[in-house]
Amino acid sequence: AMGAQKIDGTAIAKSIREGLHDQIKKKQETSPRFKPALTIIQVGDRSDSSTYVRMKLKAAEEANIICELKKFPEDITEAELLEYIYTLNNNTTVHGILVQLPLPKHLSEHTVTSAVDAEKDVDGFGAINIGELAKRGGRPLFVPCTPQGVMRLLEESGVDLKGKNAVVLGRSDIVGSPVSYLLKNADATVTVCHSKTQNLEAIIKEADILVAAIGQPKFVKGEWLKPGAVVIDVGTNYIPDSSKKSGERLVGDVDYDSAVEVASLITPVPGGVGPMTVCMLLQNVVNSATRFYEQTAAR
Ligand code: NDP
Secondary structure, three states, X not given: OOOOEEOOHHHHHHHHHHHHHHHHHHHHHXXXXXXXXXXXXXXXXXXXXXXXXXXXXXXXXXOOOEEEEEEEOOOOOHHHHHHHHHHHHXXXXXXXXXXXXXXXXXXXXXXXXXXXXXXXXXXXOOHHHHHHHHOOOOOOOOOOHHHHHHHXXXXXXXXXXXXXXXXXXXXXXXXXXXXXXXXXXXXXXXXXXXXXXOOXXXXXXXXXXXXXXXXXXXXXXXXXXXXXXXXXXXXXXXXXXXXXXXXEEEEOOEOHHHHOOOXXXXXXXXXXXXXXXXXXXXXXXXXXXXXXXXXXXXX
């Protein structure tokens, strides 16, 4: 076998970030008032959340996006959190509001994410944006970042989706479901699989495009793939690895070594979908700021 071509998410993300930086700079030359701004809300101190938040803060800063982190103690009440979100909704200098998930159990993620004004919902998880995305001909203001990153990787790699069989593994609100809407809207024929799916291997065998987002290390084997398939691996799983200083290693939901022999295009983990997620968040913030700016400029 020739071996699949690797889709370099790190390089694609870098060029998108540089593009955003230039876009902001250029706009500020004629419109100094144009200052894209994001507020991230973190409740509690989960170390994985803190890592993601740090990545977002750093990337925003590099792109010249104002990014403020608002931290609340673990035991904040839902009413207090909602009150703060409403304040941000009414703050015209803030264009994006992101609530870092997961939230502590006593807070409803549904209630909290839906409190964010749809026009500032840069994660795209609120009911309005998800609903628009799911509707035929709907017009979401923001598309969730990881799914948008998946689509951008396909686009940048020149993958034709029209009429192709796309199989999505996973049906979460964060990845699987929105990816399936986007693929369907791009005229692929989409099959969504989950933990109750039967004959998974046979379904995967028919996939021209496979998007894996199940959180199961190296689950999909190369032998299951259709020769020439395009494989997008969203999974981020840490497995023990004594050769690493940290004692663990990051792997995807796809067994890369066997899949690379059968696929035509494949994303590595790390360096595939991961870097795209933050990048699409920044893009959403810039798009939001542009929309706010144009609305006020028109008055
Ligand atoms: P969830 O745990 O919310 O959802 C997992 C989905 O996979 C569920 O729909 C579940 O089915 C399904 N599933 C689990 N096991 C199997 C199986 N053996 N066979 C078929 N389907 C299965 O995960 P997320 O969607 O949040 O994340 C998925 C993966 O993507 C994780 O590894 C996560 O770390 C990663 N991720 C990566 C991001 C990035 O930026 N690169 C961003 C977000 C997530 P059911 O619905 O029946 O329970």
